[in-house]
Amino acid sequence: MNFLQESYRLVKLISKRGFGKTFLAVDEGKFPPIPCVIQELSLQNEISKTFEQKVQWLEELGQHPKIPKFLASFQQNGHFYLVQEFIAGRNLAQMVEEEGAFDESQIWQLLKELLPVLKLMSDRNIIHCDIKPENIIRRSSPNLETRGDLVLVDFRSAKIVTEIDQLTTEISIGSPEYAAPEQTRGKAVFASDLYSLGVTCIYLLTQISPFDLFDIANNCWVWQQYLTTKVSDRLAQILNKLLQNAVNHRFQSADEVMQAIGMESKTEDFKFSTPNPPWQCLHTLTEYSTGVNSVNALAISPDGNILASGNNDKKIRLWDLNSKKILATLSGHSQAVKSVSFSPDGKTLATASDDKTIKLWHSKTFEEICTLFGHSHAVKSVAFHPNEQILASGSWDKTIKLWDINTGTEICTLIGHKLQVNSVAFSPQGKLLASASCDRTIRLWQIAALEDSDKEFKNRPCYSLLSTLSGHAWTVLTVAFSPDGKILATGSDDNTIKLWKVSTGQLISTLSDHSWSVVAVAFTADGETLISASWDKTIKLWRVSTAEEIITLSGHADSVSTIAISPVAQLIASGSRDKTIKLWQLVEQQES
CATH class of the missing domain: 3.30.200.20 (Phosphorylase Kinase; domain 1)
Structure with missing residues (x-):
């Protein structure tokens, strides 16, 4: 296969x-x-x-x-x-084979890097059950002068410990050379991982199979006899206690080992999702007809009353956010709808589709105004200019087009991306347009003054390339400006979000806690919070000033495709491949 x-x-x-x-x-x-x-x-x-x-x-x-x-x-x-x-790098078995036995300083570094990870796991009742040199990888570093982190891999054998598990016996798992005695008998405990870590250390110090380092006749380890360079008594004492056959004579937790070697016993600077978050999903919208298999796009009207959704069934649905009922279903596109956008005055809705077209609709009467033709491939994104007369569209034909909303005609075409364009966004002041592409870049375009409705837009210069931002490792999927226009947020297939200083193009920070592609980003009205959506099924909120994660919203059963933020209420809408839209609201915490 x-x-x-x-x-x-x-x-x-x-x-x-x-x-x-x-x-x-x-x-x-x-x-x-x-x-x-x-x-x-x-x-x-x-x-x-x-x-x-x-x-x-x-x-x-x-x-x-x-x-x-x-x-x-x-x-x-x-x-x-x-x-x-996939972790690019070499595992410790490869390193010791290529470079020879480890010295004492390398073992101390190994312990300092891995013990907090084992603590993290044991705090969540997880035993890895297969710690060995092959499952510890030194991540490749792009900077040859620095060393990449150690990464613990291969969780096939891992298990969650429950009270029932403590009373039962399971089939032996793990690698016999490195497994603790109780683990080989089907009774793995948290200290079993510590034993395997100890065996890993003595193998790295001696480059001799653990089978040959154990004296069966005397039932003890004799690893120190095989050292080419002696180690300190302190390290030897630590390793010997890790290697005790009897569990009750061994270190019982990563905490104990960390304290013994002088490390502060705490989990690394790393935060998981907050339990019982103040943001909660209070409504799930699921009133779809048979056949809808994805919600691709969302937009909330400027007054906060209407939610528009674009879907794989070629339709656009308008929801009343007060009653949570469908107001209207708009039909006309012949393929999936991939982007929806309200004009700043809320009177017009623009929709983009894989059918290569853009449609404009009256948001009050739900009637189609016109269809914009011109792209030669799927249109993935539309955005209104703040003056309400201009619409930008990004397409997989590698171009961005600007359209005159009053006449339904094309103003100009922006050419420069080498691959498909996934997302476009105007700055709040309307002077810049950002575009994101599969070519891994973001382009900032200077837009000429287009404010006067009596001017003829067509066939006159309307843009110039201001700068090209590079830094993402894979396709850039989404862009958004902060409300003051000073920061640009971008999301990518490389699982990261990057914040850029618009005036200089300088990278401010990289947010990397998503575990899959980041497909949508949006700022709150005050600019203090960034919301991101990912194929990892989550929505994350970030504090812009510090680049810290505030909270993770989980609940979708499949990839999250899109998000929208209400401009007038503390409400986030998220759409997913699980066929639902979820409405998340900030819930006031009651004092106990």
Whole structure:
């Protein structure tokens, strides 16, 4: 089998053990295709409920920089599959083979990097169950003078510990050379991972198989006899306590080890989603006809009363946000609707479609005004100029077009992107237009004065390229200006959001806590908060001034495709491939 789920091309088998396999693969569904790692789990060793639990906590753990990002999961041909980020670099087994045995300073560094990760996992009742040199990768660093982080990989054997688990025995899992005695008997505990970490350390120090470092006759480790360079008594004491056969003689937690080596015993600077967040989903809109398989675009009218949604069934729906009922369903496009936008005065709705056209509608009477023809490929984004007379459109024909709303005619075409254009946005002052493309760049266009309605727009110069912003590793999918026009936010297939200073084109910060493509970004009216939507099924809120994540909103059962923010209320709308729209509202916290 060369493909899974029609888009994952299997490149090679990385490892095969027990009930599962690990493959290096390429996601051909992305442009450009991206490498990933696919883990196959046998139905003999997984049941649907435990697999769903594993997916849930892998999504959470995957937000940590020292654990691969979780990308997808599915079931096919009698197996469960987990798709995770491919970590470019060398594992510790490769490093020791190429560079020789580790010295003491390298072991201290290993402990300092991995112990907080093990603490993070144990705090969530998770045991990795297969810690060994092959499953610890030193991430490649673009800067040759710096060293990349260590990343813990391969969670096929990992398990969540419950009270029931403590009373039962399971099939032995993990790698025999590195597994703790109790784990080989089917009784893995949190200290089992610490034992495996200790065995990993002595292998790296000696470059000798752990099987040969254990004296079976005397039931003890003799690793120090094989050292070519002695280590300090302090390190030897730490490792020997990690390696105790009896669990009650061993370090019981990562906390204990961290305290013993003088590390502050706390989880790394890393925040998970806040439980019981003040933002809550108070309404889910699902009144769709049969056949709708994705909500692609959302927009809220300037008065905050109407929500417009564009869908894969070629229709646009207008919702009354007060009653949560459908006001009207607009038909006319012959393919999926990919973008919707209200004019600043709220009187006109623009919609863009894969059918290569843009349509303008009366938002009060729901009548079609006209259809704009000119693009030679799917139109993915439309945005109104603040003067309400100009509309910009971005297309997969690699161009951006400006349209005269009064006449329905094309003003000019902006050419320069090398690949498809995914998103366009005007600055609040209307002097700039930003465009995002599959060519991994964002372009800022200077727009000439177009304010006077009595001027003839057509056939006169209307734009110039101001700057090109580069920095994303993959396709740029979305752009948004802050309300004051000073910051530009961009989201990408590389799972990151970047904030740029508009006046200089300088990168301000990179937000990288999403585990999949960021498909939509939007600022709140006060400019203090940025909202992002991702295929990782979440919406995140960020504090713009500090680039800190405020909260993660979870609830969609499939990829989130779009978001919209009410200009007059504390309300966020999100649309998803799960066929629903969710309305999130800020809930006042009651004092207890």
